[in-house]
Amino acid sequence: MKIFRSVNAVQGALDRVSADGVRGWCASSPAVSIRVNGMPYFSAFCHVERRDVQAALGIEKPVGFNVPLRLALGDMVEVAGVDCQPLPGSPQRVGASAWLPVSAAQRPAFAPLEALLKAFGASHFKPFFKRSAELTAVALRGNNQPDMLVKLAGTPAHIADIKAFYRQVIEPHALPAPGLIPPSTTPLPNDYLIYRYVDGASYSAASQLSDSARQQVIQLLATLHAIPGGTLKRENTQQPYWQQLQRQVLRQALATLDIAYVRQIVSMRRLVQRLPTVLSHGDLHAGNVLVDDTEGALALIDWDRWGALPVGYDEACFLRGLPFRQALDYLPKQRDLRLGFAIISFWLGVVQNEQFRTTSQAQEMMGYIEGRL
Incomplete structure:
Protein backbone atom coordinates (compact mmCIF):
# COMPACT_ATOMS: atom_id res chain seq x y z
CA MET A 1 0.00 0.00 0.00
CA GLY A 95 0.85 -9.25 -18.28
CA ALA A 96 2.67 -6.29 -16.72
CA SER A 97 5.75 -8.46 -16.31
CA ALA A 98 5.69 -9.42 -20.00
CA TRP A 99 7.41 -7.43 -22.73
CA LEU A 100 5.08 -6.05 -25.40
CA PRO A 101 6.12 -6.06 -29.06
CA VAL A 102 6.74 -2.57 -30.41
CA SER A 103 3.69 -2.99 -32.64
CA ALA A 104 1.53 -2.69 -29.49
CA ALA A 105 2.54 0.98 -29.27
CA GLN A 106 -0.21 1.66 -31.79
CA ARG A 107 -2.72 1.52 -28.93
CA PRO A 108 -3.83 5.04 -27.89
CA ALA A 109 -2.57 4.61 -24.30
CA PHE A 110 0.99 4.10 -25.58
CA ALA A 111 1.02 6.91 -28.18
CA PRO A 112 3.37 9.17 -26.11
CA LEU A 113 6.06 6.48 -26.38
CA GLU A 114 6.30 6.41 -30.18
CA ALA A 115 9.28 8.78 -30.56
CA LEU A 116 11.19 7.21 -27.67
CA LEU A 117 10.74 3.67 -29.01
CA LYS A 118 11.92 4.77 -32.43
CA ALA A 119 14.98 6.61 -31.07
CA PHE A 120 16.02 3.55 -29.06
CA GLY A 121 15.32 1.13 -31.88
CA ALA A 122 13.18 -0.91 -29.49
CA SER A 123 11.82 -4.32 -30.39
CA HIS A 124 9.83 -4.65 -27.12
CA PHE A 125 8.74 -2.41 -24.25
CA LYS A 126 7.01 -2.39 -20.84
CA PRO A 127 4.98 0.71 -19.88
CA PHE A 128 4.47 1.85 -16.28
CA PHE A 129 1.66 4.15 -15.16
CA LYS A 130 0.88 6.55 -12.33
CA ARG A 131 -2.36 6.38 -10.38
CA SER A 132 -3.66 9.17 -12.64
CA ALA A 133 -3.24 6.83 -15.65
CA GLU A 134 -0.34 8.98 -16.84
CA LEU A 135 2.67 7.15 -18.26
CA THR A 136 5.52 7.50 -15.78
CA ALA A 137 8.25 5.17 -17.13
CA VAL A 138 8.97 2.64 -19.82
CA ALA A 139 11.35 -0.29 -20.03
CA LEU A 140 13.03 -0.68 -23.42
CA ARG A 141 14.54 -3.71 -25.10
CA GLY A 142 16.51 -3.57 -28.33
CA ASN A 143 18.83 -5.81 -30.32
CA ASN A 144 22.06 -3.93 -29.58
CA GLN A 145 21.41 -2.39 -26.12
CA PRO A 146 20.99 -3.73 -22.58
CA ASP A 147 17.45 -3.49 -21.21
CA MET A 148 16.83 0.01 -19.82
CA LEU A 149 14.18 1.80 -17.78
CA VAL A 150 13.45 5.41 -18.76
CA LYS A 151 11.69 7.81 -16.36
CA LEU A 152 9.51 10.01 -18.53
CA ALA A 153 9.01 13.10 -16.36
CA GLY A 154 11.53 15.01 -14.31
CA THR A 155 12.60 18.61 -13.82
CA PRO A 156 16.29 19.54 -14.18
CA ALA A 157 16.47 19.93 -10.37
CA HIS A 158 14.99 16.48 -9.82
CA ILE A 159 17.37 14.86 -12.29
CA ALA A 160 20.33 16.63 -10.63
CA ASP A 161 19.18 15.41 -7.19
CA ILE A 162 19.01 11.78 -8.30
CA LYS A 163 22.39 11.92 -10.02
CA ALA A 164 23.99 13.46 -6.92
CA PHE A 165 22.48 10.81 -4.66
CA TYR A 166 23.73 7.99 -6.86
CA ARG A 167 27.18 9.53 -7.11
CA GLN A 168 27.61 10.22 -3.40
CA VAL A 169 25.56 7.49 -1.71
CA ILE A 170 24.26 4.56 -3.76
CA GLU A 171 27.37 3.85 -5.83
CA PRO A 172 30.13 4.30 -3.20
CA HIS A 173 28.16 2.34 -0.60
CA ALA A 174 27.01 -0.36 -3.06
CA LEU A 175 23.35 -0.07 -2.07
CA PRO A 176 21.14 -2.45 -4.06
CA ALA A 177 19.46 -0.15 -6.58
CA PRO A 178 19.16 -0.14 -10.38
CA GLY A 179 22.29 1.33 -11.96
CA LEU A 180 22.03 4.82 -13.44
CA ILE A 181 23.10 5.02 -17.10
CA PRO A 182 24.54 8.24 -18.62
CA PRO A 183 22.27 9.30 -21.51
CA SER A 184 25.39 10.02 -23.58
CA THR A 185 26.05 6.26 -23.79
CA THR A 186 22.58 5.64 -25.27
CA PRO A 187 20.73 6.82 -28.38
CA LEU A 188 18.23 8.62 -26.13
CA PRO A 189 17.94 12.38 -25.38
CA ASN A 190 19.76 13.84 -22.36
CA ASP A 191 16.64 15.03 -20.52
CA TYR A 192 15.73 11.60 -19.10
CA LEU A 193 16.78 9.53 -16.10
CA ILE A 194 17.86 6.18 -17.53
CA TYR A 195 18.41 3.08 -15.40
CA ARG A 196 19.50 -0.46 -16.01
CA TYR A 197 16.31 -2.48 -16.01
CA VAL A 198 16.02 -4.80 -13.00
CA ASP A 199 13.60 -7.70 -13.24
CA GLY A 200 11.78 -8.74 -10.09
CA ALA A 201 8.46 -9.02 -8.30
CA SER A 202 6.93 -6.18 -6.28
CA TYR A 203 4.12 -6.37 -3.76
CA SER A 204 1.45 -4.02 -2.45
CA ALA A 205 2.18 -4.54 1.26
CA ALA A 206 4.99 -5.75 3.51
CA SER A 207 2.69 -8.51 4.74
CA GLN A 208 3.02 -10.15 1.31
CA LEU A 209 6.84 -10.24 1.49
CA SER A 210 8.71 -13.12 3.07
CA ASP A 211 10.14 -12.78 6.56
CA SER A 212 13.62 -12.91 5.04
CA ALA A 213 12.84 -10.07 2.60
CA ARG A 214 11.50 -7.86 5.42
CA GLN A 215 14.65 -8.47 7.46
CA GLN A 216 16.85 -7.64 4.47
CA VAL A 217 15.07 -4.33 3.92
CA ILE A 218 15.41 -3.33 7.59
CA GLN A 219 19.13 -4.18 7.45
CA LEU A 220 19.53 -2.08 4.30
CA LEU A 221 17.80 0.82 6.00
CA ALA A 222 20.25 0.54 8.92
CA THR A 223 23.11 0.81 6.41
CA LEU A 224 21.49 3.80 4.70
CA HIS A 225 20.75 5.63 7.97
CA ALA A 226 24.37 5.21 9.10
CA ILE A 227 25.71 7.05 6.03
CA PRO A 228 26.57 10.66 6.95
CA GLY A 229 24.73 13.23 4.86
CA GLY A 230 27.73 15.57 4.88
CA THR A 231 27.43 18.20 2.18
CA LEU A 232 24.75 16.25 0.29
CA LYS A 233 21.88 18.67 -0.40
CA ARG A 234 18.85 18.48 -2.62
CA GLU A 235 18.19 21.21 -5.17
CA ASN A 236 14.50 20.47 -4.61
CA THR A 237 14.37 20.51 -0.80
CA GLN A 238 10.65 19.81 -0.47
CA GLN A 239 9.61 16.50 1.12
CA PRO A 240 5.89 16.52 0.20
CA TYR A 241 4.89 13.22 1.80
CA TRP A 242 6.41 14.07 5.17
CA GLN A 243 5.09 17.63 5.12
CA GLN A 244 1.60 16.52 4.08
CA LEU A 245 1.53 13.88 6.79
CA GLN A 246 2.33 16.37 9.56
CA ARG A 247 -0.24 18.90 8.34
CA GLN A 248 -2.98 16.32 7.87
CA VAL A 249 -2.50 14.78 11.33
CA LEU A 250 -2.76 18.18 13.03
CA ARG A 251 -5.78 19.27 10.93
CA GLN A 252 -7.64 16.08 11.76
CA ALA A 253 -6.86 16.39 15.46
CA LEU A 254 -8.12 20.00 15.57
CA ALA A 255 -11.30 18.97 13.73
CA THR A 256 -12.18 16.45 16.48
CA LEU A 257 -12.48 19.29 19.08
CA ASP A 258 -11.00 16.76 21.51
CA ILE A 259 -8.55 18.84 23.56
CA ALA A 260 -6.85 15.80 25.12
CA TYR A 261 -6.27 14.25 21.70
CA VAL A 262 -4.95 17.53 20.25
CA ARG A 263 -2.49 17.73 23.13
CA GLN A 264 -1.33 14.16 22.39
CA ILE A 265 -0.67 15.06 18.75
CA VAL A 266 1.18 18.25 19.70
CA SER A 267 3.31 16.27 22.18
CA MET A 268 4.11 13.74 19.45
CA ARG A 269 5.14 16.52 17.07
CA ARG A 270 7.51 17.91 19.69
CA LEU A 271 8.99 14.46 20.23
CA VAL A 272 9.51 13.94 16.51
CA GLN A 273 11.22 17.33 16.22
CA ARG A 274 13.74 16.18 18.83
CA LEU A 275 14.49 12.88 17.10
CA PRO A 276 17.64 12.66 14.98
CA THR A 277 17.24 12.90 11.22
CA VAL A 278 18.91 10.29 9.05
CA LEU A 279 19.49 9.75 5.36
CA SER A 280 16.27 8.12 4.17
CA HIS A 281 14.62 6.65 1.09
CA GLY A 282 11.51 8.78 1.66
CA ASP A 283 8.99 6.62 -0.25
CA LEU A 284 9.67 3.09 0.94
CA HIS A 285 6.41 1.19 0.57
CA ALA A 286 6.55 -2.48 -0.40
CA GLY A 287 5.96 -1.64 -4.06
CA ASN A 288 9.39 -0.02 -4.16
CA VAL A 289 11.10 -3.26 -3.18
CA LEU A 290 11.91 -5.57 -6.10
CA VAL A 291 12.43 -9.20 -5.11
CA ASP A 292 14.19 -11.83 -7.20
CA ASP A 293 12.13 -14.85 -6.16
CA THR A 294 14.68 -17.33 -7.50
CA GLU A 295 17.75 -16.00 -5.66
CA GLY A 296 16.10 -14.01 -2.84
CA ALA A 297 18.05 -10.86 -3.76
CA LEU A 298 16.26 -7.54 -3.65
CA ALA A 299 16.67 -3.99 -4.91
CA LEU A 300 15.19 -0.72 -3.69
CA ILE A 301 13.79 1.47 -6.45
CA ASP A 302 12.30 4.98 -6.85
CA TRP A 303 14.75 7.02 -4.78
CA ASP A 304 13.10 10.26 -5.92
CA ARG A 305 12.13 11.33 -2.35
CA TRP A 306 15.51 10.71 -0.68
CA GLY A 307 16.50 13.13 2.04
CA ALA A 308 17.08 13.70 5.76
CA LEU A 309 13.98 12.51 7.62
CA PRO A 310 13.20 11.56 11.24
CA VAL A 311 14.59 8.18 12.27
CA GLY A 312 11.84 5.58 12.04
CA TYR A 313 10.07 7.20 9.07
CA ASP A 314 11.25 4.71 6.43
CA GLU A 315 10.59 1.76 8.73
CA ALA A 316 7.04 2.92 9.53
CA CYS A 317 6.26 3.36 5.83
CA PHE A 318 7.70 -0.01 4.87
CA LEU A 319 6.21 -2.17 7.65
CA ARG A 320 2.79 -0.54 7.47
CA GLY A 321 -0.02 -3.08 7.56
CA LEU A 322 1.72 -5.50 9.91
CA PRO A 323 0.46 -5.78 13.50
CA PHE A 324 2.36 -3.24 15.60
CA ARG A 325 4.21 -5.68 17.86
CA GLN A 326 5.16 -7.92 14.95
CA ALA A 327 6.54 -4.94 13.04
CA LEU A 328 8.41 -3.69 16.11
CA ASP A 329 10.22 -7.03 16.39
CA TYR A 330 11.94 -6.38 13.05
CA LEU A 331 13.62 -3.22 14.35
CA PRO A 332 16.95 -2.90 16.19
CA LYS A 333 16.50 -2.16 19.90
CA GLN A 334 17.26 1.54 19.54
CA ARG A 335 15.05 3.92 21.53
CA ASP A 336 14.88 6.78 19.03
CA LEU A 337 14.28 4.49 16.06
CA ARG A 338 11.46 2.61 17.77
CA LEU A 339 9.88 5.77 19.15
CA GLY A 340 9.92 7.45 15.73
CA PHE A 341 8.52 4.28 14.19
CA ALA A 342 5.64 4.14 16.70
CA ILE A 343 4.68 7.81 16.31
CA ILE A 344 4.81 7.81 12.52
CA SER A 345 2.96 4.47 12.33
CA PHE A 346 0.19 6.03 14.44
CA TRP A 347 0.05 9.08 12.18
CA LEU A 348 -0.09 6.97 9.02
CA GLY A 349 -3.02 5.07 10.52
CA VAL A 350 -5.08 8.11 11.48
CA VAL A 351 -4.64 9.95 8.16
CA GLN A 352 -6.03 6.95 6.32
CA ASN A 353 -8.86 6.26 8.75
CA GLU A 354 -10.10 8.84 11.26
CA GLN A 355 -11.40 6.04 13.50
CA PHE A 356 -8.01 4.35 13.69
CA ARG A 357 -7.16 6.10 16.97
CA THR A 358 -9.97 4.19 18.71
CA THR A 359 -8.67 0.76 17.65
CA SER A 360 -6.65 -1.67 19.75
CA GLN A 361 -3.71 -1.23 17.35
CA ALA A 362 -3.66 2.52 17.96
CA GLN A 363 -4.02 2.10 21.71
CA GLU A 364 -1.08 -0.29 21.69
CA MET A 365 1.02 2.29 19.82
CA MET A 366 -0.02 5.05 22.23
CA GLY A 367 0.84 2.87 25.21
CA TYR A 368 4.26 2.17 23.75
CA ILE A 369 4.91 5.88 23.08
CA GLU A 370 3.82 6.98 26.55
CA GLY A 371 5.90 4.22 28.12
CA ARG A 372 9.07 5.59 26.50
CA LEU A 373 8.62 9.17 27.70
Missing part, protein backbone atom coordinates in the same frame (compact mmCIF):
# COMPACT_ATOMS: atom_id res chain seq x y z
CA LYS A 2 1.16 3.55 -0.60
CA ILE A 3 2.79 5.22 2.38
CA PHE A 4 0.65 8.34 2.51
CA ARG A 5 -3.01 8.54 1.64
CA SER A 6 -5.16 11.28 3.14
CA VAL A 7 -8.48 10.37 4.68
CA ASN A 8 -10.24 12.13 1.79
CA ALA A 9 -8.53 9.95 -0.81
CA VAL A 10 -9.64 6.52 -1.94
CA GLN A 11 -8.70 3.90 0.64
CA GLY A 12 -7.82 0.90 -1.48
CA ALA A 13 -5.44 -0.65 -3.95
CA LEU A 14 -5.48 -2.58 -7.18
CA ASP A 15 -3.09 -5.36 -6.18
CA ARG A 16 -3.00 -7.66 -9.18
CA VAL A 17 -4.23 -7.86 -12.75
CA SER A 18 -3.88 -11.05 -14.81
CA ALA A 19 -5.51 -12.82 -17.73
CA ASP A 20 -7.73 -14.57 -15.15
CA GLY A 21 -9.04 -11.47 -13.38
CA VAL A 22 -8.32 -8.66 -10.92
CA ARG A 23 -7.66 -8.55 -7.18
CA GLY A 24 -7.46 -5.73 -4.67
CA TRP A 25 -9.27 -3.94 -1.87
CA CYS A 26 -11.34 -0.83 -1.23
CA ALA A 27 -12.43 0.47 2.16
CA SER A 28 -13.98 3.67 0.79
CA SER A 29 -16.67 2.00 -1.24
CA PRO A 30 -18.81 -1.16 -0.97
CA ALA A 31 -18.19 -1.94 -4.63
CA VAL A 32 -15.78 -1.17 -7.46
CA SER A 33 -16.21 -0.61 -11.18
CA ILE A 34 -13.79 -2.12 -13.70
CA ARG A 35 -12.93 -0.64 -17.09
CA VAL A 36 -10.88 -2.42 -19.74
CA ASN A 37 -9.20 -0.45 -22.52
CA GLY A 38 -11.28 2.58 -21.58
CA MET A 39 -14.65 0.81 -21.75
CA PRO A 40 -16.96 -0.18 -18.83
CA TYR A 41 -16.55 -3.91 -18.24
CA PHE A 42 -17.70 -5.17 -14.82
CA SER A 43 -18.69 -4.21 -11.27
CA ALA A 44 -17.92 -6.16 -8.10
CA PHE A 45 -18.65 -5.99 -4.37
CA CYS A 46 -15.81 -5.73 -1.83
CA HIS A 47 -16.73 -8.70 0.36
CA VAL A 48 -13.48 -10.71 0.56
CA GLU A 49 -11.52 -10.85 3.84
CA ARG A 50 -8.19 -8.92 3.77
CA ARG A 51 -6.83 -9.34 7.28
CA ASP A 52 -3.63 -7.40 6.55
CA VAL A 53 -5.52 -4.31 5.39
CA GLN A 54 -8.26 -4.62 8.00
CA ALA A 55 -5.63 -4.79 10.77
CA ALA A 56 -3.85 -1.71 9.40
CA LEU A 57 -7.10 0.26 9.23
CA GLY A 58 -8.50 -1.09 12.49
CA ILE A 59 -11.73 -2.32 10.91
CA GLU A 60 -13.53 -5.66 10.83
CA LYS A 61 -15.63 -5.46 7.66
CA PRO A 62 -14.27 -7.28 4.57
CA VAL A 63 -12.77 -4.89 2.02
CA GLY A 64 -11.26 -7.18 -0.62
CA PHE A 65 -12.37 -8.13 -4.12
CA ASN A 66 -11.18 -11.02 -6.27
CA VAL A 67 -12.94 -10.95 -9.62
CA PRO A 68 -12.48 -13.72 -12.21
CA LEU A 69 -12.43 -12.23 -15.72
CA ARG A 70 -11.21 -13.22 -19.17
CA LEU A 71 -8.64 -10.64 -20.23
CA ALA A 72 -6.01 -10.49 -22.98
CA LEU A 73 -2.29 -9.73 -22.78
CA GLY A 74 -1.77 -5.97 -23.00
CA ASP A 75 -5.30 -5.02 -21.89
CA MET A 76 -5.34 -1.87 -19.74
CA VAL A 77 -7.45 -2.33 -16.61
CA GLU A 78 -8.76 0.54 -14.47
CA VAL A 79 -10.56 0.04 -11.16
CA ALA A 80 -12.46 2.77 -9.30
CA GLY A 81 -14.82 3.14 -6.34
CA VAL A 82 -18.46 4.07 -6.78
CA ASP A 83 -17.43 7.74 -6.66
CA CYS A 84 -15.36 7.09 -9.82
CA GLN A 85 -12.05 7.84 -8.09
CA PRO A 86 -9.39 5.37 -9.29
CA LEU A 87 -7.83 3.03 -6.78
CA PRO A 88 -4.12 3.36 -6.03
CA GLY A 89 -2.30 1.02 -8.40
CA SER A 90 -4.81 1.65 -11.19
CA PRO A 91 -4.42 1.38 -14.12
CA GLN A 92 -2.49 -1.84 -14.64
CA ARG A 93 -1.67 -3.80 -17.74
CA VAL A 94 -2.47 -7.49 -18.13
